[in-house]
Amino acid sequence: MHWTQIEAQYVSREFLNASRAANAYPELNGRQLPSFHEIRALSIHLHKKAGKSAQTLAGYATEKMTEIYASSHELIWNDADVGIDLPFNTA
Template identity: 40%
Template sequence: MDSNPAAHVRPPAHRVIRSRLKFETWQAMRMLSQSGPQRWVESMLLLALITGQRRSDLAKMKFDDIVTAEDGHQYLRVEQAKKAGKPIGARIEIPLALRLEAIGLTLADVVEHCRSSARPGPTLLRKIGGGPIEESSLSVRFHETIVAVEGESAYGRYQWPSLHEVRSLSARLYKAEGKDPQRLLGHMHHEMTDLYLNDRGLSAGEWQRVAASAQVPAEI
């Protein structure tokens, strides 16, 4: 065929109804998890926020993934499970010196928190006995924690922020601190990063301050 007969058809609009996660909600969830029986829940919240990675990548992060490079600095290597049509997922090295000012911690601090949250084991996120944690358990504990913080009627059925929304929150926090999170998220194109930076109306009523001089954000 010389042409696509469906080329003139307008695709149906897709409206995302899942709400973005607020930083204040994340903070309340962290505080609640500190008094809970499973200390790895706080480690999960911290690790997800400071690395900006997906659930599948959080679950498989290992202490052996931390390497010392030729520059003398330590990095956490992440080969993302999502391949997006490529033979392998994006490969990124996150410096342990990376600091998120919003929580006043570096990745090295979070790694140490993970190390002390359970008995020794290969993965950063572990059960109290040291064994790895299933991906589904990460989501379940996240949802239980946010419901405990916000109340069961805070969102509609499909509107609850999920663990994946910490990825967007991470991107937005780094952006607010003058860093470009594209490389951290593992995106090839900035258009995809922009989707995560969109807060879906959270800041619609806030005043947007204009900088006196143009600043180019540092890429992480």
């Protein structure tokens, strides 16, 4: 414990309160709203993709920790032949 330490959920909760007050995502409700950590991870990913230092932005001591935060934003899809005809199959 440190005298300036904040409660574990403080940043996430206040980010949600600020998003709601700003009416940032009026069409989304509940868990549909992006969290502080999702937005932060996306910004790290976009900085890296633009060739900028994501580690500096994130403030992490190691590149490995920055990679962990950014890793879930580049989805790779693989087409798979499942052996049946589907009505929407365009192949």
